[in-house]
Amino acid sequence: MSRLSETYPPDRVVLREVGLRDGLQMVDRYPSTTAKTEWLHQESAAGVGHFEIGSFLPASSMPQFADVRQLIDVCDDLNVHSAALVLNDRGAVDAVQTLVGEIVTVVSATEEHSQANARRSQKEAIALVGRTVDLARNAETQPVVHVGISMAFGCSIAGEVDPDDVVRIAVACAEAGANVIGLADTVGVAGPDQVGDVVRRVKNELGNVTLSIHLHDTRGMGIANACAALDAGVRVIDGSLAGLGGCPFAPGATGNVVFEDLVYLCERKGFATGIDLEKLFSVREIVATEMPNEQFFGGLPRAGTPRQINWRA
Amino acid sequence: MSRLSETYPPDRVVLREVGLRDGLQMVDRYPSTTAKTEWLHQESAAGVGHFEIGSFLPASSMPQFADVRQLIDVCDDLNVHSAALVLNDRGAVDAVQTLVGEIVTVVSATEEHSQANARRSQKEAIALVGRTVDLARNAETQPVVHVGISMAFGCSIAGEVDPDDVVRIAVACAEAGANVIGLADTVGVAGPDQVGDVVRRVKNELGNVTLSIHLHDTRGMGIANACAALDAGVRVIDGSLAGLGGCPFAPGATGNVVFEDLVYLCERKGFATGIDLEKLFSVREIVATEMPNEQFFGGLPRAGTPRQINWRA
Numbered sequence: 001m002s003r004l005s006e007t008y009p010p011d012r013v014v015l016r017e018v019g020l021r022d023g024l025q026m027v028d029r030y031p032s033t034t035a036k037t038e039w040l041h042q043e044s045a046a047g048v049g050h051f052e053i054g055s056f057l058p059a060s061s062m063p064q065f066a067d068v069r070q071l072i073d074v075c076d077d078l079n080v081h082s083a084a085l086v087l088n089d090r091g092a093v094d095a096v097q098t099l100v101g102e103i104v105t106v107v108s109a110t111e112e113h114s115q116a117n118a119r120r121s122q123k124e125a126i127a128l129v130g131r132t133v134d135l136a137r138n139a140e141t142q143p144v145v146h147v148g149i150s151m152a153f154g155c156s157i158a159g160e161v162d163p164d165d166v167v168r169i170a171v172a173c174a175e176a177g178a179n180v181i182g183l184a185d186t187v188g189v190a191g192p193d194q195v196g197d198v199v200r201r202v203k204n205e206l207g208n209v210t211l212s213i214h215l216h217d218t219r220g221m222g223i224a225n226a227c228a229a230l231d232a233g234v235r236v237i238d239g240s241l242a243g244l245g246g247c248p249f250a251p252g253a254t255g256n257v258v259f260e261d262l263v264y265l266c267e268r269k270g271f272a273t274g275i276d277l278e279k280l281f282s283v284r285e286i287v288a289t290e291m292p293n294e295q296f297f298g299g300l301p302r303a304g305t306p307r308q309i310n311w312r313a
Numbered sequence: 314m315s316r317l318s319e320t321y322p323p324d325r326v327v328l329r330e331v332g333l334r335d336g337l338q339m340v341d342r343y344p345s346t347t348a349k350t351e352w353l354h355q356e357s358a359a360g361v362g363h364f365e366i367g368s369f370l371p372a373s374s375m376p377q378f379a380d381v382r383q384l385i386d387v388c389d390d391l392n393v394h395s396a397a398l399v400l401n402d403r404g405a406v407d408a409v410q411t412l413v414g415e416i417v418t419v420v421s422a423t424e425e426h427s428q429a430n431a432r433r434s435q436k437e438a439i440a441l442v443g444r445t446v447d448l449a450r451n452a453e454t455q456p457v458v459h460v461g462i463s464m465a466f467g468c469s470i471a472g473e474v475d476p477d478d479v480v481r482i483a484v485a486c487a488e489a490g491a492n493v494i495g496l497a498d499t500v501g502v503a504g505p506d507q508v509g510d511v512v513r514r515v516k517n518e519l520g521n522v523t524l525s526i527h528l529h530d531t532r533g534m535g536i537a538n539a540c541a542a543l544d545a546g547v548r549v550i551d552g553s554l555a556g557l558g559g560c561p562f563a564p565g566a567t568g569n570v571v572f573e574d575l576v577y578l579c580e581r582k583g584f585a586t587g588i589d590l591e592k593l594f595s596v597r598e599i600v601a602t603e604m605p606n607e608q609f610f611g612g613l614p615r616a617g618t619p620r621q622i623n624w625r626a
Contacts, residue, residue, distance in 0.1 A: 159621035188612070189619045191581025192540050219619070220574030220612030221581070224537040227505050253616035261533030268504025268534070299501070299533030303566035306502045306532070308472040 003142050004179045007050075007081055007101065008210050008236055013271040014050055015262055016212070016238045017043060019287075020071070021052040021085060022256055023244030030064040031290035037074050038286050043241070044078045046279035048259075051075055052083040052104065052238070056091030072100045083146065087118065092132040096139035103143050104182075105132055107173060109151040109166050110158035117150075126172045133177030147173040148182035148214055152198060153190035156249045163198050170202045170209075180210045180236065185225065187249055188218020192228035199232035212236035215257040217297065218247045222257030223265050230269060237262060242284055243297030258298035264311065272313040277305050316455050317492045320363075320394055320414065321523050321549055326584040327363055328575055329525070329551045330356060332600075333384065334365040334398060335569055336557030343377040344603035350387050351599050356554070357391045359592035361572075364388060365396040365417065365551070369404030385413045396459065400431065405445040409452040416456050417495075418445055420486060422464040422479050423471035430463075439485045446490030460486040461495035461527055465511060466503035469562045476511050483515045483522075493523045493549065498538065500562055501531020505541035512545035525549035528570040530610065531560045535570030536578050543582060550575060555597055556610030571611035577624065585626040590618050 008014055020039065024030045031039065040051060053075065054068030068084050075082035076099045083102035086092045095103050107125040108114035114122045129147050136143045151158075152166045170181045183198060195213070202211060213229040215222045215238065226237050239259035247253040263275045281301045288296065305311060321327050333352065337343045344352065353364060366388065367381030381397050388395035389412045396415035399405045408416050420438040421427035427435045442460050449456045464471075465479045483494045496511060508526070515524060526542040528535045528551070539550055552572035560566040576588045594614045601609065618624060 154619065154622040156621060160623065187619070188616065189622055189624065191578065191624075192537075193582050217612055218616045219577050220536055220571060221578065222612075223533055224505075224540045224578065227537045227540065247616060250616040254612045258533060264532050265504065265534065265537065269506050299530055299535075299567045303501065303531045303560060303563040306467065306500070308469060309467040309502055310473065311502065311504075 004144055004210065007144055008180065010208070010210070010235065012235065013230070013266050013273065014236050015048070015259065015266070015273060015275070016050040016052060016083070016236060017048050017241060017259055018052040018238045018256060019240035019244045019259065021054055023240040024064045026246055026248060027064065027291060027294065029291055029293065031287065033067040033070055035286055035290045036067065036071055039283060040071065040074050040078060040080070042283045042286065043280065044080050046283065047273070047275040048080070050081045050083070052085070055085040055087070056094045057087060069098055072098045086132065089128065089131060092135050096135045096141070096143065099141055100143055102146050103132055103136060104146045104148060105129055106148045106150050107169055109149050109161045109169060110155045112158040113151050113155050116157055122169065126176055129173050129178055130176040144179045145177065146180040146182060146212065147178040148184045150184045150186045152183040153185045153194055154187060156187045163201050166198055167201050167205050171205055174206050174209055180212055181206070182212040182214050184214035185216055188216035188247055188253070190215070190225050191221060192224045195225045196228040196232045199229055199234055203233055210236060212238065214238040216247055217243055217254040217257050218250060220254070223261055226257055226262055226265055227269070230271070241280070241287060242301070244287070244294060254297055260298045260300040264300050267311055267313045270313045317457055317523065320457055321493065323521070323523070323548065325548065326543070326579050326586065327549045328361070328572065328579070328586060328588070329363040329365060329396070329549060330361050330554060330572055331365040331551045331569060332553035332557045332572065334367055336553040337377045339559055339561060340377065340604060340607065342604055342606065344600065346380040346383055348599055348603045349380065349384055352596060353384065353387050353391060353393070355596045355599065356593065357393050359596065360586070360588040361393070363394045363396070365398070368398040368400070369407045370400065382411055385411045399445065402441065402444060405448050409448045409454070409456065412454055413456055415459050416445055416449060417459045417461060418442055419461045419463050420482055422462050422474045422482060423468045425471040426464050426468050429470055435482065439489055442486055442491055443489040457492045458490065459493040459495060459525065460491040461497045463497045463499045465496040466498045466507055467500060469500045476514050479511055480514050480518050484518055487519050487522055493525055494519070495525040495527050497527035498529055501529035501560055501566070503528070503538050504534060505537045508538045509541040509545045512542055512547055516546055523549060525551065527551040529560055530556055530567040530570050531563060533567070536574055539570055539575055539578055540582070543584070554593070554600060555614070557600070557607060567610055573611045573613040577613050580624055580626045583626045
């Protein structure tokens with residue numbers, strides 16, 4: 001069995017907890033390494049097995065991710081899968097020298113956003129995917145390479161995004177050797193029919209490539225969009241504890257789709273997650289103590305799991 | 314054209330604002346009649362055309378609905394559709410003497426809940442539907458009769474609910490002459506596949522009866538469940554401004570599915586609502602002033618509508 005099919009078995013749903021990365025992307029106050037370690041320990045004990053835990057970027061620009069190497073080791077000790085973001089060659093070189101299980105990189109769905117956000121063309125971003133894949137293939141640890149296509153459902157700069165462009169970029173990333181292709185609703189504008197449509201188009205073109213979906217609940221569509229992605233065959237879904245992580249273009253907006261509610265969605269749709277929601281609720285306390293200014297979202301933790309019905313898959 | 318097809322045209326989606334009824338069901342502080350009137354005026358100006366505005370119950374037990382007759386007249390003046398709840402014969406007799414456009418009554422999906430909540434059997438509740446239909450047919454105003462099947466997706470007392478029971482009750486209500494059959498996730502436990510399944514079963518049995526769906530966002534599934542109901546052919550959806558209205562079985566839980574987010578869902582799925590979301594956001598201010606202890610939910614009002622993409626149907 002390959003590392004990919006061990007990490008993302010095609011016959012089950014995997015929920016990726018991205019709170020430690022995307023949830024901390026924009027905050028000015030963030031948990032200590034000790035608290036992050038406790039976060040990982042407790043979520044791991046609750047049954048969460050996949051974590052995006054930081055970025056390989058200079059600590060001077062992103063101090064909240066300065067401890068990425070330590071958290072990779074924590075994940076290794078806990079025997080859970082770790083993923084970290086790299087946005088340049090330096091980061092990729094650094095990443096393959098660690099025990100990280102997955103390297104995540106990003107290509108924008110629009111040339112305008114690529115230039116404005118990463119100061120490079122889409123073509124250059126795809127070339128970085130290729131170089132990252134080469135590094136990963138030559139690494140002892142054989143990390144999975146995951147490319148997120150940002151702005152896949154609408155762009156903060158270019159506006160509407162042509163699904164054909166998303167398919168074209170997905171194909172280019174797959175040709176460059178990416179193991180997982182992610183579709184990201186970076187600014188939280190997607191609707192469920194659109195999500196289903198784009199997923200189906202990419203799947204039609206790429207066959208059984210592993211697809212992931214990264215959703216923001218900015219307009220309240222997060223769970224409905226996750227549902228549509230599942231219906232269209234996606235089996236890897238990002239979420240963050242309490243919906244941490246806002247929208248850079250809408251201060252005060254809701255953040256990533258709520259991890260706890262995703263668990264309920266999956267179970268009610270017949271996909272067993274193996275995750276203990278009650279244990280997950282208590283992880284919020286660590287995060288709340290460390291980030292007292294953050295808003296916490298999600299229906300499940302307020303109401304609790306239903307006692308009278310069997311909601312488990 | 315009948316009153317029913319004027320009120321609920323089968324070829325378009327109608328969103329029913331139930332904030333003035335279900336949103337006030339459990340509160341101890343509620344808006345003045347003047348503020349409710351302003352709420353109706355402003356939402357009507359935003360394009361909302363269907364309101365559930367109270368109950369015909371003794372003011373001594375439900376003082377928040379003591380002004381139901383005045384609000385019916387406000388709706389009549391505004392030329393919007395009004396609906397009000399009746400739970401007994403006295404209420405039905407009172408209702409048909411007003412200009413109310415729709416009488417809503419309730420049958421529980423389970424005998425246990427029917428006895429515990431309404432102190433009558435399901436059979437007695439269906440007999441009340443029949444008597445209400447007779448009164449409505451003999452009334453000059455010819456109000457629509459809408460029966461909500463509460464606990465249709467899970468019951469706070471009986472637990473799991475057999476979809477066959479829901480179908481059986483829906484058929485009995487239709488035979489008793491109900492114009493609209495509503496499926497209510499009263500305790501907010503449903504998942505989207507379940508919603509689609511139950512809707513399809515009822516539609517298979519009842520052909521083109523007008524179906525409505527009433528959802529609570531208790532476990533964060535509200536919008537996903539609305540999406541599933543639309544996909545299964547439902548065209549009448551309840552929601553409340555800011556998600557007002559909690560869950561009697563889960564203090565602090567989220568309430569009805571958020572009306573503003575429903576508008577976005579419908580537009581993104583190709584169903585034009587004619588509703589101006591920016592105007593709707595400002596209605597929150599009235600409600601917030603009158604009910605300062607209520608929590609407000611919803612992604613849209615925090616983030617605003619997307620500027621760069623055409624999200625309208």
